[in-house]
Amino acid sequence: VRISFDSVCVNNGFPRHVFLKDANTGVICGDASFIVRSTDGGVSWVQIPLPLLTSAPNLYRISFAGNTGWTIGEGGESGLGRMVFRTTDFGITWDSIARVPYPSGQLNYSVCFTNMLTGFAGGTSGIIFKSTNGGLNWLQQYSPNIGFRNDFWFSNDSTGWCTGGGGQIFRTVNGGTYVNISINQNI
Numbered sequence: 001v002r003i004s005f006d007s008v009c010v011n012n013g014f015p016r017h018v019f020l021k022d023a024n025t026g027v028i029c030g031d032a033s034f035i036v037r038s039t040d041g042g043v044s045w046v047q048i049p050l051p052l053l054t055s056a057p058n059l060y061r062i063s064f065a066g067n068t069g070w071t072i073g074e075g076g077e078s079g080l081g082r083m084v085f086r087t088t089d090f091g092i093t094w095d096s097i098a099r100v101p102y103p104s105g106q107l108n109y110s111v112c113f114t115n116m117l118t119g120f121a122g123g124t125s126g127i128i129f130k131s132t133n134g135g136l137n138w139l140q141q142y143s144p145n146i147g148f149r150n151d152f153w154f155s156n157d158s159t160g161w162c163t164g165g166g167g168q169i170f171r172t173v174n175g176g177t178y179v180n181i182s183i184n185q186n187i
Helices: none
Strands: 015-020 026-030 034-038 059-065 068-073 083-087 095-099 108-113 119-123 128-131 139-141 149-154 160-164 168-172 178-181
Touching: 015 034, 026 059, 068 108, 119 149, 119 160
Parallel strands: 015 059, 059 108, 108 149
Antiparallel strands: 015 026, 026 034, 059 068, 068 083, 083 095, 108 119, 119 128, 128 139, 149 160, 160 168, 168 178
């Protein structure tokens, strides 16, 4: 079976993550506050501006629950780092709603919402934050080991996995307290 991909170029952006609602509608986030949206199966993409930006944080992940979606600025020392942006119309418009309270110098790499209220954010130094009110407030969770948190996936509000630096994989079955999963090196 031969698989091929068509190529489309979007100017002024470095795409990092794509989320598809269906075969026609998708949103991509990326470096320098890059958000683009397609409604024609990815043939064309329209750049969507984020509000209140005097600098352009990198956006590594985007997460949706229905038409509501979230992305978080990478961080750093700029005043807009770790800003949470939310859309309620599948990426047509975005609002800034909060900041994730990472310590100074810490960066955000990932965001994952399991439903309209419950979301997780992860970044450098192994820090994981959880929101239970749609991204308005964030509380730090227990997370063993040091290493960045790159991505999350949840099968429901309680059971999820997190990957990160050094080949780490973490699992939670209670919606926030993570246990380390050891990797069998003899595979």
